[in-house]
Amino acid sequence: MDKRALSAALGAAVAAVLAVTASASATAAAGEVLTTGSSGGPAVAVGDVLSASLATGTQARIATTSGGSTGITCNTSAFTATATANPAAPGTATESVTAHTLSNCTTNIIGATGVQSITVNNLPFNAAVSSGGSLTVTAGAAGPIQTTLKVSTILGTSTCVYRAGSLTATPNNADNSLTFSNQLFTKYSGPGTCPGSGYFSAKYGPVLDTSQAGSPAVFVN
Structure with missing residues (x-):
């Protein structure tokens, strides 16, 4: 083999190695859909418990009209979910929503004098978190997404x-939050004193991986 052929062969070999290295680096950099501590940080492990309360200074609201001011306001709310799948990004991670609570609630609905309780039924729900920046909650095996309100009138x-x-909710890595805006619930049963619809809005954050030491914040990649 002459010098030019040898040089070309060596060049091709180096290029191939660089291409493989670049591909591996890109794959490594992508990481999983859900990570802790930072974007591209350690992966949230399957089985990890994720939880969040209302973001500081916010309230959960169930309005009788989309974006309206009449309805129920809750000062305390939280959710807990368990990671069930967390593939490489871009992709879709899945969770099982095992708890969702709302309490310390008041109402300004005409004829209502107070809120006795709000109970989220048929848990667990299914949740899917996409790399595109959305979270979708759907019904689980126990039945449809359902909430029971007991209101004093x-x-x-x-x-x-x-x-x-x-x-549907929107994750935000800037403050590790999850925001629901005007999510429609339709009355399934109840007397005429119950409004026909409820529009749920709330911001939860930071979302934390409580299974990991120090409960680091969760990022969506």
């Missing part, structure tokens, strides 16, 4: 049951 206690086909 001037006529006594009204039990209002609401259902939703699915819920």
Whole structure:
């Protein structure tokens, strides 16, 4: 082999090595859909428990109209979910929403004098988190997404049951939050004192991986 042929062969070999290295680096940099501590940080492990309360200074609201001011306001709310799959990004991670609570609630609905309780039924729900920056909650095996409200009224206690086909939230890595905006629930059962619809809005954050030491914040990649 002459010098020019040898040089070309060596050049091709080096190029091939560099291409493989670059490909491996890109794959490594991508990381998993859900990571802790930073974008591209350690992966959230399957089985890890993720949780969040309302973001500081915010409230959860169930309005009778989209974006309206009449409805129910809750000062305390939190959710807990378990990671069930966390593939490499870009992709879709999945979770099982095992708990969702709302309490310390008040109402300004005409005829209502107070909120006795709000119970989220049929847990766990399924959740899918995409690299595109959205989270979708859908019904699990126990039944549809359902919430039962017990409201005190001037006529006594009204039990209002609401259902939703699915819920969508937006993750934000800037503050590790998850925001639901005007998510529609439709009345499934209850007396006429129960509004026909409820629009749920809340911002939770930071979302934390409580299974890891120090409960680091969760990022979506």
